[in-house]
Amino acid sequence: MKMASTLDFSRGKRAVKIGLDKCGGPPVKSRRVSPDVDAEFWCKAGLDKDGFEKRYIDDTIGFGVFATQRFQKGAFLLExxxxxxxxxxxxxxxxxxxxxxxxxxxxxxxxxxxxxxxxxxxxxxxxxxxxxxxxxxxxxxxxx
Known part of the structure; x- marks a missing residue:
């Protein structure tokens, strides 16, 4: 059976895996993380969160970023x-x-x-x- 490398994951999942590998702890049951803790994690990891995509709008505006999933009000989105x-x-x-x-x-x-x-x-x-x-x-x- 082939072991999954970190490159097989999305950017967000790679960041989580790297974080877990650094702390040496097993994955824990996910619980709601405060927006401040979430923001600090993603900013220090230097990665964008999953759930967004860049789309071309038109020649005047150019590109824009759009959410591809729902986020809770007040949640950290992007840095x-x-x-x-x-x-x-x-x-x-x-x-x-x-x-x-x-x-x-x-x-x-x-x-x-x-x-x-x-x-x-x-x-x-x-x-x-x-x-x-x-x-x-x-x-x-x-x-x-």
């Missing part, structure tokens, strides 16, 4: 990874890229106003999340 820059730096960087529609920036307020530039973060889904206020996108800033 937005990139360089933290000021709004002024974001404006300078996006001026040349705006014509090509090749920039991914998330504007947020935390200890002042900041922007996360995910343009060069190619392996994470959250850069395709819409941060438009009119679409009621909610987020919570966390620091680990």
């Amino acid at each position: 937005y990874v990139g360089s933290r820059i000021t709004p002024q730096e974001a404006e300078q960087l996006s001026t040349g890229k705006r014509k090509k529609n090749k920039f991914y920036m998330f504007h947020f307020t935390w200890n002042g106003k900041h922007v996360i530039d995910a343009t060069h973060t190619l392996d994470r889904l959250c850069r395709f999340v819409n941060d438009e206020k009119k679409w009621k996108c909610c987020y919570e800033a966390k620091s680990f």
Whole structure:
């Protein structure tokens, strides 16, 4: 019988397996994990959670990320990874890229106003999340 390698699993399941291997404990019956503990696990693992996919929307918008399963209200979903820059730096960087529609920036307020530039973060889904206020996108800033 062939042993399953970690590459046979999805990214989320690989992270769980790696975590279990590190602690040396057997799998335990799953129980509800608090959103803060869940967020810390996925952020430190550097992986996206299962249950999302990138889809092409149109030539104006480009790509977006969509949930492929239901999540509980208040649950941790994805980490937005990139360089933290000021709004002024974001404006300078996006001026040349705006014509090509090749920039991914998330504007947020935390200890002042900041922007996360995910343009060069190619392996994470959250850069395709819409941060438009009119679409009621909610987020919570966390620091680990």
